[in-house]
Amino acid sequence: MxxxxxxxxxxxxxxxxxxxxxxxxxxxxxxxxxxxxxxxxxxxxASKNRLYAELFWRFLLEDADAEPADADAVSRVQSVTRRLGERLAGAPELAAAVTPALLGADPEVDELRLRIGAELLRRFRVALGDDAEPDVLETLALAFSGALLQAGMGLMTYAEMADRLDAVVAVVMRGAAA
Structure with a gap:
């Protein structure tokens, strides 16, 4: 579009x-x-879900060039999840709208769902570095997606999501180092 x-x-x-x-x-x-x-x-x-997914895609692209500059991988990944969480906290209406749009089966959203998922994976891959283990990458993406879902369901705020993901990232990364 x-x-x-x-x-x-x-x-x-x-x-x-x-x-x-x-x-x-x-x-x-x-x-x-x-x-x-x-x-x-x-x-x-063709649908509101398409609108919400398109707006979210553009929301992600607004800071797609922002790369974490922290020294260690844990801090870099935490900066990715924190930045996304804080940005979503600043756009609560978009965050609330996109969750059901991405979870639904609207074929108008299929392509955007894939692009959004690929962009999130790219950000984690950049944060992890060239030697990113596929299992760690997938675990981080699943954890982030789960946190988005919980925030979208109102079980936590997007600001809380950023805080809670700091601990999740630390655990995942500690397990990867073992």
């Missing part, structure tokens, strides 16, 4: 999400905010 119309819709979707929340937002209200017809909006966004 990279046309002027798509960009207008995504910006309108971001604004509408902030203004009314995920439960109230509709593609029609996004179209209205963008000054477009609903038919045009549905050409680009």
């Amino acid at each position: 990279s046309s002027p119309t798509a960009e207008r819709l995504l910006e309108a979707g971001r604004e509408e999400l902030r203004a009314v929340g995920a439960q109230t937002l509709t593609i029609r209200t996004v179209a209205q905010r963008a000054g477009l017809s609903p038919a045009t909006a549905y050409t680009y966004l």
Whole structure:
């Protein structure tokens, strides 16, 4: 999605999400905010889940170049999970909307789900370094995904998620070193 119309819709979707929340937002209200017809909006966004996943993808890309500079792998991975957790805490409406969107079976989200997962894996791989063990990488990705789910379910806040993942990362990395 990279046309002027798509960009207008995504910006309108971001604004509408902030203004009314995920439960109230509709593609029609996004179209209205963008000054477009609903038919045009549905050409680009077949579902709210697609909108939420697209907004989350762009949210991830906003700081995709931020690489952890800490000396040791544990601190680098913790900085990745902390940064993502803190950024999500600053965008609670997006965080709340994207969790069910990514968990659902909406085919409109399939490609984005894969891109998002690949981007998270890339960040962990960069933090771990060139000698990253595949099992450690997968464990970290699963732990992060589980924490996202728990935060999305309201079992913890996104700020708490960042704190709790510090301990999880330390345990995983300690186990990998053994």
